[in-house]
Amino acid sequence: MTESKENGITILTVNGNLDAEGTQALEEKVLALLDAGETSLLFDFTGLDYINSSGLRILVLAYQRLKKASGKVAICGVRDYIQEVFEVSGYDKIFPLFRDRAGAVGSM
Amino acid sequence: MTTHVTSFRMTNRMNCFKRVQPEVERFAMAHGLSPKCTFHLTLCLDELITNIIDYGYADFDEHPIDVTITLENGCVSVRIEDDAEPFNLLEAPPPELEVPLEERTKPIGGMGIHLVKTMMDGIEYTRKNGRNILLLRKCVCDDGALAGAPHE
Numbered sequence: 001m002t003e004s005k006e007n008g009i010t011i012l013t014v015n016g017n018l019d020a021e022g023t024q025a026l027e028e029k030v031l032a033l034l035d036a037g038e039t040s041l042l043f044d045f046t047g048l049d050y051i052n053s054s055g056l057r058i059l060v061l062a063y064q065r066l067k068k069a070s071g072k073v074a075i076c077g078v079r080d081y082i083q084e085v086f087e088v089s090g091y092d093k094i095f096p097l098f099r100d101r102a103g104a105v106g107s108m
Numbered sequence: 109m110t111t112h113v114t115s116f117r118m119t120n121r122m123n124c125f126k127r128v129q130p131e132v133e134r135f136a137m138a139h140g141l142s143p144k145c146t147f148h149l150t151l152c153l154d155e156l157i158t159n160i161i162d163y164g165y166a167d168f169d170e171h172p173i174d175v176t177i178t179l180e181n182g183c184v185s186v187r188i189e190d191d192a193e194p195f196n197l198l199e200a201p202p203p204e205l206e207v208p209l210e211e212r213t214k215p216i217g218g219m220g221i222h223l224v225k226t227m228m229d230g231i232e233y234t235r236k237n238g239r240n241i242l243l244l245r246k247c248v249c250d251d252g253a254l255a256g257a258p259h260e
Contacts, residue, residue, distance in 0.1 A: 019125035053220035
């Protein structure tokens with residue numbers, strides 16, 4: 001997982017698997033960023049191979065916290081079978097999903 | 109038609125994903141299942157067995173969980189057998205998908221089971237001799253999952 005900043009947006013790039021360990025690391029990172037006052041978060045999932053309901057929970061947590069702070073959260077680069085997880089869970093209606101990072105940064 | 113089977117035993121002390129994922133991956137590679145189908149099988153096993161490990165046991169002992177994956181006639185069947193507390197996921201309440209996220213009482217509650225119910229084509233639950241036996245079925249011919257299957 002790498003963290004970067006573009007146009008005031010904090011980008012978390014997650015590669016590989018959001019299994020129990022990966023999800024815990026992501027949760028700690030997201031909570032630290034939110035506690036530090038970040039209000040624009042973009043999850044770049046271009047290199048993400050796996051996510052489960054615990055991983056989705058972290059995205060919802062970020063959404064709920066940022067909603068109260070009038071912040072923004074978006075996701076980019078999800079592959080087709082992970083996109084389906086967002087559709088099945090109904091989260092594709094909550095999170096703006098962008099094809100790539102440039103499109104997301106330009107629209108947020 | 110040929111039947112392919114793989115079985116493995118794990119316990120509630122193991123890291124669920126790390127135990128399940130290589131087994132599914134190996135089976136999928138050997139029989140030409142698509143990445144999407146492989147993901148569905150891994151996700152469903154991960155969600156269900158994590159549930160068993162997190163909520164299924166009243167004691168702190170080590171318990172076996174047995175998994176069998178079968179491919180026959182274009183259908184993958186997954187059998188999970190455990191000695192955890194009775195749990196019939198067919199009776200689990202659905203998540204509040206129609207309620208806006210901010211108003212949901214349990215924003216993520218039941219989502220794992222909802223994913224399993226949506227991604228599988230058939231689910232059967234039996235409680236027998238103090239054990240939960242869950243049978244999942246997924247047809248893999250409709251998504252081109254077997255397109256790259258090696259010739260027999």
